[in-house]
Amino acid sequence: MSRIGVAFDKARADGRAVLVGCMPAGFPTVDGSIAAMTAMVEAGVDVIEVEIPYSDPVMDGPVIQKASDIALAGGVRTADTLRIIEAVAATGAPVVTMTYWNPIEQYGVDAFARDLAAAGGTGLITPDLIPEEAGEWLAASEAYGLDRTFLVSPSSTDARLRMTVEHCRGFVYATAIMGVTGARSQTSDAAPVLVSRVREATELPVGVGLGVGTGAQAATVAGYADGVIVGSALIRRLLDAPDLDAGLAALRTLSAELAEGVRNPAR
Amino acid sequence: MSAGETAERFPDSAGHFGRFGGRFVPEALVAALDELDAAYRKAMTDEEFRAEFDALLRDYAGTPSLLYPAERFSAKVGARVLLKREDLNHTGAHKVRNVLGQALLTRRMGKRRVIAETGAGQHGVATATAAALFDLECVVYMGEVDTERQALNVARMRMLGATVIPVTTGSRTLKDAMNEAMRDWVANVDDTHYLIGTAAGPHPFPELVRDFVRGIGDEARRQCLDLTGALPDAVLACVGGGSNALGIFHAFVPDTDVRLYGFEAGGEGVDTDRHAASITGGTPGVLHGARTYVLQNADGQTIESHSISAGLDYPGVGPEHAWLHDSGRARYQPVTDAEAMAAFELLCRTEGIIPAIESAHALAGAVQIAPQLAAELGREPVLVVNLSGRGDKDVHTAGEYFGILDKEQ
Numbered sequence A: 001m002s003r004i005g006v007a008f009d010k011a012r013a014d015g016r017a018v019l020v021g022c023m024p025a026g027f028p029t030v031d032g033s034i035a036a037m038t039a040m041v042e043a044g045v046d047v048i049e050v051e052i053p054y055s056d057p058v059m060d061g062p063v064i065q066k067a068s069d070i071a072l073a074g075g076v077r078t079a080d081t082l083r084i085i086e087a088v089a090a091t092g093a094p095v096v097t098m099t100y101w102n103p104i105e106q107y108g109v110d111a112f113a114r115d116l117a118a119a120g121g122t123g124l125i126t127p128d129l130i131p132e133e134a135g136e137w138l139a140a141s142e143a144y145g146l147d148r149t150f151l152v153s154p155s156s157t158d159a160r161l162r163m164t165v166e167h168c169r170g171f172v173y174a175t176a177i178m179g180v181t182g183a184r185s186q187t188s189d190a191a192p193v194l195v196s197r198v199r200e201a202t203e204l205p206v207g208v209g210l211g212v213g214t215g216a217q218a219a220t221v222a223g224y225a226d227g228v229i230v231g232s233a234l235i236r237r238l239l240d241a242p243d244l245d246a247g248l249a250a251l252r253t254l255s256a257e258l259a260e261g262v263r264n265p266a267r
Numbered sequence B: 001m002s003a004g005e006t007a008e009r010f011p012d013s014a015g016h017f018g019r020f021g022g023r024f025v026p027e028a029l030v031a032a033l034d035e036l037d038a039a040y041r042k043a044m045t046d047e048e049f050r051a052e053f054d055a056l057l058r059d060y061a062g063t064p065s066l067l068y069p070a071e072r073f074s075a076k077v078g079a080r081v082l083l084k085r086e087d088l089n090h091t092g093a094h095k096v097r098n099v100l101g102q103a104l105l106t107r108r109m110g111k112r113r114v115i116a117e118t119g120a121g122q123h124g125v126a127t128a129t130a131a132a133l134f135d136l137e138c139v140v141y142m143g144e145v146d147t148e149r150q151a152l153n154v155a156r157m158r159m160l161g162a163t164v165i166p167v168t169t170g171s172r173t174l175k176d177a178m179n180e181a182m183r184d185w186v187a188n189v190d191d192t193h194y195l196i197g198t199a200a201g202p203h204p205f206p207e208l209v210r211d212f213v214r215g216i217g218d219e220a221r222r223q224c225l226d227l228t229g230a231l232p233d234a235v236l237a238c239v240g241g242g243s244n245a246l247g248i249f250h251a252f253v254p255d256t257d258v259r260l261y262g263f264e265a266g267g268e269g270v271d272t273d274r275h276a277a278s279i280t281g282g283t284p285g286v287l288h289g290a291r292t293y294v295l296q297n298a299d300g301q302t303i304e305s306h307s308i309s310a311g312l313d314y315p316g317v318g319p320e321h322a323w324l325h326d327s328g329r330a331r332y333q334p335v336t337d338a339e340a341m342a343a344f345e346l347l348c349r350t351e352g353i354i355p356a357i358e359s360a361h362a363l364a365g366a367v368q369i370a371p372q373l374a375a376e377l378g379r380e381p382v383l384v385v386n387l388s389g390r391g392d393k394d395v396h397t398a399g400e401y402f403g404i405l406d407k408e409q
Helices: A003-013 A030-042 A062-073 A080-087 A103-106 A109-117 A135-144 A158-166 A190-201 A215-220 A233-239 A244-262 B003-008 B026-044 B047-061 B071-077 B095-108 B122-134 B144-150 B152-160 B173-190 B205-213 B215-228 B243-252 B319-328 B337-351 B359-376 B392-402
Strands: A016-025 A047-051 A093-100 A123-124 A147-151 A172-175 A206-209 A228-231 B068-069 B080-085 B113-118 B139-143 B165-167 B192-194 B236-239 B260-269 B282-289 B289-294 B329-338 B382-387
Touching: A003 A016, A003 B139, A016 A030, A016 A062, A016 A233, A016 A244, A030 A047, A030 A080, A030 A233, A030 A244, A047 A080, A047 A215, A062 A233, A080 A093, A080 A103, A080 A109, A080 B260, A103 A109, A103 B282, A109 A135, A123 A135, A135 A147, A147 A228, A158 A190, A158 B026, A172 A190, A172 B122, A172 B337, A190 A206, A215 A228, A215 A244, A215 B026, A228 A233, A228 A244, A228 B289, B026 B047, B026 B095, B026 B205, B047 B095, B068 B215, B071 B080, B080 B215, B095 B113, B095 B122, B095 B192, B095 B205, B095 B243, B113 B122, B113 B173, B122 B139, B122 B152, B139 B144, B139 B152, B139 B173, B139 B192, B144 B165, B152 B165, B152 B392, B173 B192, B205 B243, B205 B319, B215 B243, B215 B382, B236 B243, B236 B359, B243 B260, B243 B319, B260 B319, B260 B337, B260 B359, B289 B319, B319 B329, B329 B337, B329 B359, B337 B359, B337 B392, B359 B382
Parallel strands: A016 A047, A016 A228, A047 A093, A093 A123, A123 A147, A172 A206, A206 A228, B080 B382, B113 B139, B113 B192, B139 B165, B236 B260, B236 B382, B260 B329
Antiparallel strands: B068 B080, B282 B289
């Protein structure tokens, strides 16, 4: 079983959900992002999702766009992302990588899989790669023992949902709302329905993302999902802070609040 | 297997043109793309849809557009140049054909809202026009830089009842407008159709847009035979995303004696970092839902494009062009800003026609290839050039370029 699978199993045994926290690589700097992700782990985030910054992130809202722009303007390269993954994996927390497809294609799919595995990454979340276009990645992930997380959406038909989860390994990412990333005041009614549809199709754990920003929302989502995925709300703590230290402090506070939330699932 | 036979079989059912095309999109959009694909395939075999589309093109858009022998321009170029006058269509460009087709599809799918991206504003104006005609809500995303370059078209869209949203992210041009339109679509896909403006994006858009604009080439082929008794030696068009070029190329693809030339925006030169020539200056990658040629760095980050023409200022290209390039059926060459503006001026002065700066790239292409083609053929070549749009929207840009605004104001 993959390291992500172990984390989900352990949380399930404890009667809670896994907390996945997302941060773009190289934001606000390479070292700053390592510090941020380490702080998140120390404050109770179970799994770190490292997003490779991309110039045209069509699934992301304004917060992640801005953080990605800052990282790219700072000159972060794909090779830096691998270094960041290695550093964060050294904390012991599983590190999954979220990436738009073009950076991987340009690095070379097989080469990236090899280097990701060597850095201690568990696998990829691919927001703009559907299984039909993923031939090379399916082969490379098999070759290097990496997890594959494709997204399912409320608009996915039953047939597509079954096909998609059959190609997943590690966990399934359910997009709770029809829309881009970003914290919202309410999570959607569609999410529990989607999660139960995924459960009918697979034994794999299901993480729910898009829209979660508070401990209370995390508790709500933990009530029906195996994993709670938080990105924009955490990133905003760094964006809004006057300096990195203040940002890290705010990041720890929110991480702890969310960690508390996933330990008190609303039933 | 001839290029013609190959073309009939592309794209495959998943939208692949060889290694290009496909669908690189969020899962949330797949259901909508499937719905669109089904509606489109049903419509294309439905007599009623064809009749309705043909009637709109004829009675509303004003097609078939003329094929005009531009004699004074020809004399300067050294070739017999036949201009396909898409600039005379309603809204002033070939794009009206695509929007009328997609607006009809939108109505068939029961959707009430259309969104669009626009660069020069021509597609935005065309979409706003069709939305007014079909009583659809219309939102147009336009890069902030382009709203400044093309203020007249912004006003046009608003007059037609559209909401224009200036996009302030990234390079604030066409690619960022496409990103924002995609984000809107992901959030509103239930009631919204993304009326994409060029033969790019995820399957089925490249194929669907090509089929809605292919009338340009069907007409031009017939008109050229009527006028000259023969097919042309070459067909020329500018290429940004590439819909006007595919529109005029498609009918000629099986005619392997007819050379097809696409002219990309060479900006300040493809050897500089300020151009928009994705095929001649880019590499294969994934952008906006398809694999195609992209201006990008070694990490796959999109590089900002540059062109004096807002409509060509895009770092990607439709996947069918990528495939036509790789297969050798069409040739792609860059035209610099300076070459395009010289051809712009030449057409103004010889024919009394102000072309869109986009189309001026195709005119400059005629200037580029005429001597070599004449030498090759041993006679004056016959060139069909797609005059894809008119230049009213570019008067300010051209006026500044030629330094004539102060003198005449």
